[in-house]
Amino acid sequence: MPGPRDVPASSGAVDPRLADGLLAATQALAVALVIAADLEGTGRATLGAHLFAVGFGALVLAGRRAPRLVLVLTVLGVFAYYALGFPPIGIALPAVAALYRAADTGALRWAVGAGTVLVAVAAWARLDDGLPTAYLVSYELLTNVALVAAAIALGVSVRARRQMRSSEGRLRALTAVEQARDAERRVQAERVRIAQDLHDSVGHAMSVIALHGNVAAEAIGRDDEAARRAVEQIGAATSAQLRELRATVKLLRSPTGDVERGAVGIAGLGRLVDAAREAGVAVDLDVDVADPRPDGAIEAAAYRIVQESLTNVIRHSGATHAAVTVGVRGDRLELVVADDGPSGWSARPSPRGGGHGLVGMAERVAVLGGRLSAGREEGAGFVVRAELPVRLRP
Structure with a gap:
């Protein structure tokens, strides 16, 4: 299947390295801002928590070459973050970029599986904490599902558009060859x-x-x-x-x-x-x-x-x-x-x-x-x- 590197440089597409850098920076900054806000007032927004934010962003840089490995490490990183007692950052937010990149590079099943695991673990943890089921279903679960679905859908959409441009390019090339043969x-x-x-x-x-x-x-x-x-x-x-x-x-x-x-x-x-x-x-x-x-x-x-x-x-x-x-x-x-x-x-x-x-x-x-x-x-x-x-x- 054609990947992002299949897009010709002349097609006007953004340089993949620049795109990866912007995505990594956005992921790291978003997590770091939520950590710094410490909405629940835990007082645990330490340097270690911010290093996790940097780590989540750094993993995105390798997402194009090894999307499945990055997805697994991101999910494990989310679990490790919460195991260490750092301020809550949501279960889906740290994995948004990894889910998007996995769907964008063709690892759709992995993205859906990882998203399902994250949502399920978050729901189980909230129930274990005694959160009311009505709140869980109407807000917490809905928010996580929407965020995961949006990341995956965006990745699928970008991949489909890239494949369409690639197909159009091949069609134009074949048309040009046929026109040349017809002229001959x-x-x-x-x-x-x-x-x-x-x-x-x-x-x-x-x-x-x-x-x-x-x-x-x-x-x-x-x-x-x-x-x-x-x-x-x-x-x-x-x-x-x-x-x-x-x-x-x-x-x-x-x-x-x-x-x-x-x-x-x-x-x-x-x-x-x-x-x-x-x-x-x-x-x-x-x-x-x-x-x-x-x-x-x-x-x-x-x-x-x-x-x-x-x-x-x-x-x-x-x-x-x-x-x-x-x-x-x-x-x-x-x-x-x-x-x-x-x-x-x-x-x-x-x-x-x-x-x-x-x-x-x-x-x-x-x-x-x-x-x-x-x-x-x-x-x-x-x-x-x-x-x-x-x-x-x-």
Whole structure:
């Protein structure tokens, strides 16, 4: 169980040594004042009696380290004090600090037991002295019980508050750790998104550039006009890629995805199709998306899926024709990219990682709560089908 020493220094708690010193001084002073008052006029308020007061206070200084031993010595000291005939000081007063400290440090049973012994012995002694039972019950016994109960209750209360502060501190620490982990997960997810977007956009641009570069290399010296057109296409693809990168950065910085929809969204599919056509693949584009438009993140995902699919059609399928169909059906955005290639490009080995081939597309769609399927279909070449929600769930 956490004790007083478990409270961090930064919590604003009083130094335990100072608290012990004040408690010891208060205990000793209270007993010494009652001894000096000698309310019954015994005339025995001697130095020896005051030394007992000092002793009761000194025991409190060790109460934090050995509360049970201090409690036992205090009870025995009270009995010894009365056995020596010193002025009455009450049976509970000299033990108040020891009872409090025992309850405060977790020795509650010991505190209750010691308090019961003191009250019982005091009651027996008063009855033996011939004190009326009515007075004993209505005043003497009630006073002792109240004093003992108050000391124990205060100790229990202080201990409970300290444990509550300790629990709150641990909870705050755990919350901070969880928040740090959550932030780390968000950073990692953002890195994956960036990697996916960069792979999709740069991969598509590099495929177009490489294709036109080969055309230019073969046409130089044979067909300068074809070489010039190929070089122009390389320049156009490079400029488009730079615009794409800028739009991607803005999109990633905007959680709502409303930044430059035309660059990375359904409105930008025409440029992807034009680039594929320049690369030698006849592409039909059919877009049926009316207002209100899908969320920006959904449009961006659709754009990336078409981009990755056309990139693979150009690089791997050997197709001469492809069709891209995008439409809203109820609350779903349906997307189909089909080619007439003789072999499915999915058969090509692709790296297993975020943003690569079908794996990257499937991850992107799954994160948004959609579905993706891909494969060869009878009477067609390779077909990619994706369904995405029109609106992101809050």
